[in-house]
Amino acid sequence: MTALRGAAAYGGRGAGAYARVGVESATMSASPHQLIVMLFDGAQAAIRAARIHMQAGHTAEKGKAISKALDIVNNGLAAALDTDKGGEIAERLASLYDYIARLLLAANLHNDQESLDQAERLLEDIASAWRDIGSAGAQG
Incomplete structure (x- = not known):
């Protein structure tokens, strides 16, 4: 060398x-709030990487990126929910995270960019609301 x-x-x-x-x-x-924001950022970055690999035909890399996004959604975002304190909102988020996971699985299995796009949009909607909550808390 x-x-x-x-x-x-x-x-x-x-x-x-x-x-x-x-x-x-x-x-x-x-803070716990910032950690959740970091999870959203990581999931969205993994989905963007998956899209690039899907478009380039890199099946293994696409699968790794989607697996990373799934791991963040299932073992990060969904696992962080507290249904005792969060009540109905936490239950609805759990259902939404489950739906996002199914979209990611469909995107991986069928090279379905629309499922990938929908998962990304849903995550961005939730992340945006989460960031707004953090901004409101910091101001008040």
């Missing part, structure tokens, strides 16, 4: 490590 290639490989690992530390630091200092 040449010195240049070695430095480039090291630099790539270093940049990845730096990014992970940045994400870890951000999550450790974030």
Whole structure:
């Protein structure tokens, strides 16, 4: 391995490590509200990546990106719901997250861009409302 290639490989690992530390630091200092916003951002980024891979015909990468979005929706957003405190709103969100998960599965199985688009729109609607709640709380 040449010195240049070695430095480039090291630099790539270093940049990845730096990014992970940045994400870890951000999550450790974030409020619960900010953590949910980060989950929405991550799910939406994964869906955008899935769309790019779907359009390019990269099936494996599309599947990985959709799996990441599903993981965030199911094990992040849905798992964070508290039906005892959230009542009917939490139950409705749980149903909506389940529907979004089914859309993502259909998008993956059938290369269905419309299902992917619909999942992204629904997540953006919820994320937008969530961000508005955070802005209102910060002002009041």
